[in-house]
Amino acid sequence: MEGVLLAAGELGYRETSVRSILERSGGHRAQFYKDFAGKEDCFAQAYATWIERLCVGVLEAAATTPGWEGGVRAAITRLFEFVVARPAIARALLVEVQIAGEPALARHEAAVERLAAAIDSARADIDPAEAPPEATGVFVVGGIESCAAEALTAGDAARVWDALPELMHLAAGSYFGKEAAEGSFERASIFLEREREHWAAKAAARETEAGE
Amino acid sequence: MTELRLISGAALAEPEPAEAAPPPRLLPGRHGMPADLVRAHQRQRLLEAAAAALAEQGYGRLTAARVTELAHVSSRTFYQHFEDLWACVLAAYEEQAARLCDAIETAYTTERGRGLNRIADQSSTAGAGIAAAIEFLAAEPDVARLLSAEPPPQIAALAAARRELIERLGAMLRKALADRDGATPLPGLERRLIGAALAIVSTRAASGDPQRLRDLEPELTELLLASL
Numbered sequence: 001m002e003g004v005l006l007a008a009g010e011l012g013y014r015e016t017s018v019r020s021i022l023e024r025s026g027g028h029r030a031q032f033y034k035d036f037a038g039k040e041d042c043f044a045q046a047y048a049t050w051i052e053r054l055c056v057g058v059l060e061a062a063a064t065t066p067g068w069e070g071g072v073r074a075a076i077t078r079l080f081e082f083v084v085a086r087p088a089i090a091r092a093l094l095v096e097v098q099i100a101g102e103p104a105l106a107r108h109e110a111a112v113e114r115l116a117a118a119i120d121s122a123r124a125d126i127d128p129a130e131a132p133p134e135a136t137g138v139f140v141v142g143g144i145e146s147c148a149a150e151a152l153t154a155g156d157a158a159r160v161w162d163a164l165p166e167l168m169h170l171a172a173g174s175y176f177g178k179e180a181a182e183g184s185f186e187r188a189s190i191f192l193e194r195e196r197e198h199w200a201a202k203a204a205a206r207e208t209e210a211g212e
Numbered sequence: 213m214t215e216l217r218l219i220s221g222a223a224l225a226e227p228e229p230a231e232a233a234p235p236p237r238l239l240p241g242r243h244g245m246p247a248d249l250v251r252a253h254q255r256q257r258l259l260e261a262a263a264a265a266l267a268e269q270g271y272g273r274l275t276a277a278r279v280t281e282l283a284h285v286s287s288r289t290f291y292q293h294f295e296d297l298w299a300c301v302l303a304a305y306e307e308q309a310a311r312l313c314d315a316i317e318t319a320y321t322t323e324r325g326r327g328l329n330r331i332a333d334q335s336s337t338a339g340a341g342i343a344a345a346i347e348f349l350a351a352e353p354d355v356a357r358l359l360s361a362e363p364p365p366q367i368a369a370l371a372a373a374r375r376e377l378i379e380r381l382g383a384m385l386r387k388a389l390a391d392r393d394g395a396t397p398l399p400g401l402e403r404r405l406i407g408a409a410l411a412i413v414s415t416r417a418a419s420g421d422p423q424r425l426r427d428l429e430p431e432l433t434e435l436l437l438a439s440l
Contacts, residue, residue: 099362139431178440
């Protein structure tokens with residue numbers, strides 16, 4: 001089923017044909033139509049599997065990192081790692097889904113609601129009298145997703161990392177206000193700088209290994 | 213109102229928000245209308261039909277055939293106006309994006325005018341712009357879907373038009389909040405906020421219930437201003 005997501009991510013959902021799916025997944029046309037009602041059904045089934053996998057990974061990263069801010073940053077980091085490692089699949093999951101029909105779109109909305117509910121755990125630390133709007137979780141997830149979609153649409157998945165501090169600002173600001181947002185922005189900037197140094201060191205080590 | 217639009221160039225360029233439904237087809241045969249007005253009327257019908265067809269079919273299934281059907285023009289007429297389907301959708305998008313920005317600018321101007329006799333309040337100016345944007349989109353659900361839905365990335369001009377709208381809305385938000393006490397705008401933050409707002413608007417607009425969009429206004433205002 002990965003074939004349909006690869007095809008949609010590489011060619012666009014509108015341009016994806018059963019032939020292009022089979023070119024990537026193998027198999028025969030007759031078998032395809034035994035398993036699926038058509039392209040939309042195939043995409044929806046593949047989507048359900050992969051979005052669940054991505055959701056579980058992101059929520060796991062958040063749950064295993066201490067604190068709300070650390071959890072949100074870890075969740076965004078896990079999502080961005082996926083976006084950079086599997087840009088075609090990510091493009092299918094986050095961008096092409098918007099035009100792939102109701103069944104996949106419903107799965108997408110369910111995933112957004114699930115992630116929003118996790119981010120909404122911030123309310124535990126907020127006085128109910130000062131609670132942010134009900135839509136805050138969905139707003140924050142929408143901001144993170146639209147940022148990933150922008151990088152994927154531009155064909156430069158790696159640039160998604162540039163937005164990490166701004167997204168932490170958006171997330172913290174939406175729940176805790178401007179002062180908290182600025183602190184989250186600063187800490188995310190430092191985190192990103194360290195991560196980039198780490199990636200550069202790993203790349204240098206790989207180059208040295210290859211040269212020996 | 214439809215007749216007024218037929219004889220007024222200005223009305224054709226900036227249709228009233230209340231005129232959401234595609235204008236009726238001109239009667240066939242000799243009606244004495246100047247050819248350029250007939251063409252302008254056809255083009256307007258096609259632009260409005262593009263938004264209606266998109267709301268009905270989504271980007272995944274949208275066809276030029278459906279646009280011509282809703283506009284009550286022939287396929288030949290369609291291709292006299294536009295090179296292809298995407299040129300038509302792009303023209304519709306750009307026209308409606310400009311109308312949305314005009315609605316926000318008008319709200320800013322009105323709110324600033326009201327503030328002449330009191331201490332200027334940038335948040336209320338920004339709030340008036342957000343309220344105007346939501347009302348504009350709620351009044352025309354097809355336009356709300358056109359402007360908020362993520363277009364296919366392969367249609368580069370359309371994706372660029374959407375990016376441009378996000379940039380412009382972000383710049384307008386920044387402008388409204390300029391000089392607010394303690395405001396330290398971060399480059400790029402407004403764009404992220406507008407992206408988040410469009411994601412919610414897109415979901416609400418897809419529900420087809422304009423009230424769900426209107427209900428969003430106070431929440432969206434609070435969220436857009438919370439961290440700026």
